[in-house]
Amino acid sequence: MKTSTNPSLGPRITTVLLLSSVLPLIDSSLVNVLLPAIRHEFGAPESSLQLGVSGYMLAATAGIVVSTTCMRRYSARNVWIASVLGFGLSSALVGFSGTLSIFIVARVLQGAACGFIMPAVQQIAADLVGRQGMRAALATIGLPAVIAPAFGPLLGGFLVDAVGWRVLFLINVPFAIIALLLARDVLPSGTVTRTPLALGQAIPGVLGMVGLLWAVSSLGTESTGMILLIAAVAVVLLIVFCVTDLRSSAPVLDVSLYRKRPFATVMLLCLIVGAVFYGTLLSTSLQVQGDLGQSAWVAGTLLGVQGLGAWASRSLIKGPWKNADAFTVIGSGLLIAAAGTLGVQSVGSWGMGTGTLAMVSCLVRGLGLGACTLLALSAAYEVVEDTQAPAVGAHTRLMLQSGGAFGTALVGVWTASAVSLGFMVGSVALIGATAAGGLSLLRYRTINGHG
Incomplete structure (x- = not known):
């Protein structure tokens, strides 16, 4: 693994990794907005179209699970090339699909490619900057993970009537081609082993x-x-x-990492961060459109403001917080996100004052979620050895995705009041903050020779 006294990603490789990161995330977040238009064109029931959503997610999970062993055998560079190419081709197949069956199959292929992309992106970054440079690197290339799910629905809602749902999938093709062309001669060759794929x-x-x-x-x-x-x-x-x-x-995912308390705690934090992040995305949309009776664009605007908050957190991570203890920032970010969620969920009617409260609360929540998500992605690299780093990307993505599934499912079946949901989210965030604080204290005592 490459190391440097001041490791950083160059502008060209940053563009390459950002392009390949943002496309799958925007794609997966805006598809729910596009379903009515797709259902109308195919004349299919909503339950059938949901196979295109769930199939994508489940295929992505399968790709993440086997990504580590594939990168060991073929290198992160080759896995990245194959997955970006596969994502571009499957996007074209989705855009040109003439039947519901082809649409669903193409979405599954898209999901599988997406599952490989993100672990490969993180490993390429680690190969270039080393573990010590991953906080700064992921503050940039990990940013799509916290802004795309917020901006995706807003983007889809505004564009689907103007350009149609097919164009929003086909646009992936030229961007995938650009990423592949820019990647020539800048991706590290990585290491290839004869380890069995298993x-x-x-x-x-x-x-x-x-x-x-x-x-x-x-x-x-x-x-x-x-x-x-x-x-x-x-x-x-x-x-x-x-x-x-x-x-x-020849372990597939190297689950022995969970024997180490710091790594297991970081994965718990990723699970909690994913649950809070994706759960609050859904709860805000349901509250604004259901309880408050506002249009979808209002919910999209609030989530866009949340995305701006997450964007602002990147500047803090690369600036004042670049040397701060990761777990202190994660714990603080969760508490800030909980406070913002309580502010949003306390809005019981829509007006100038309550709308302003919702906007400010979403901005605050975005700031907290952005900080704890980006630091959760990079913190795992701080508690493993160099030889264990290739498995980190898969584990963090699995935990964020699993947490997101739990969070959205819980919000989906929640029948109590919006305020009680806010308190529930706050309780989960408090558990995460406590775990982060405990790990921060443990590291402090270890460094200072007290434990």
Whole structure:
């Protein structure tokens, strides 16, 4: 792994990694806004179209699970090239799909490519700047993770009537081509080993994660008995995978990392951050359009303001907070996000004053979520060894995605008041802040020779 006294990404490689990061995230966040237009054109029921949404998410999960072993065998560079090319081609297939079946298959292919892209992006950055440079690097290339889900629905809502839903998928193609052309001669070759792919060994992990996420995402839409059965089978498969991975000389995901308390705590934080982030995105949309009776563009504007807050947090991370303890920032960010959420959820009617409160609260929440998300992505690199870094990208993405599924599912089935939901989110954030504070204290005592 390359190291430097002042490691940083150059402008060209930053552009390459940003392009490949932002496209899948915007794509996955705006698709829900496009579903009515797609349903109208295909004349298909909403339940059938949801296969294009859930299929994307589940395929992305499968891609993340096997991404680490593929990068070890073929290098992060080659995996990145293949996945960006695959994402561009599958986007074209979605845009030109003439039937619902082709649309769903193309979305699954898109999701699989997306699953490989983000771990490869993070590993390429780590190869270039080393673990010590990942905080600054992810403050830039990780930014799409906190602004795309907020801006995606707003972008889709404004553009779908103007240009049609197909163009919003086809636009991925030229951007993927630009990223591939710019990547020539700037991507590190990485390391290639003869480690077995062990894809058969990965099957229980893939099926377990896909089954668990399906069960969580199906809360409120499928029978409780079916959900519990699938969840139980998924947990058993995940246990089988973990035991096999621990005993294997060629681990797929290197789950032995969880034996270290700092790494396990960081992954818990990623899970909580994902739940709070994606849960509040959905809760704001439901509250504004349901409880407050406002149009979708109002909800989109509020989430856009939240995205601006997340953007502002990047400047703090690269500036005043660049040397701050990561876990102190994560804990503080969660508490700030909780305060912003309580402000939003306390709005019971829409007017000039309450609208201003909602805007300010979303800005505050975005600032907190941006800080804790970006630091959660990079903090894992601070608690592992260089040889363990290739697995970090997959683990952080799995935890953020799993947390997001849990958060949105909980919000989706919540029947109590909006204010009580705000307090629930605040309680979850407080748990995360406590865990972050404990890890910060442990590191302080270790550094100062007190433990």
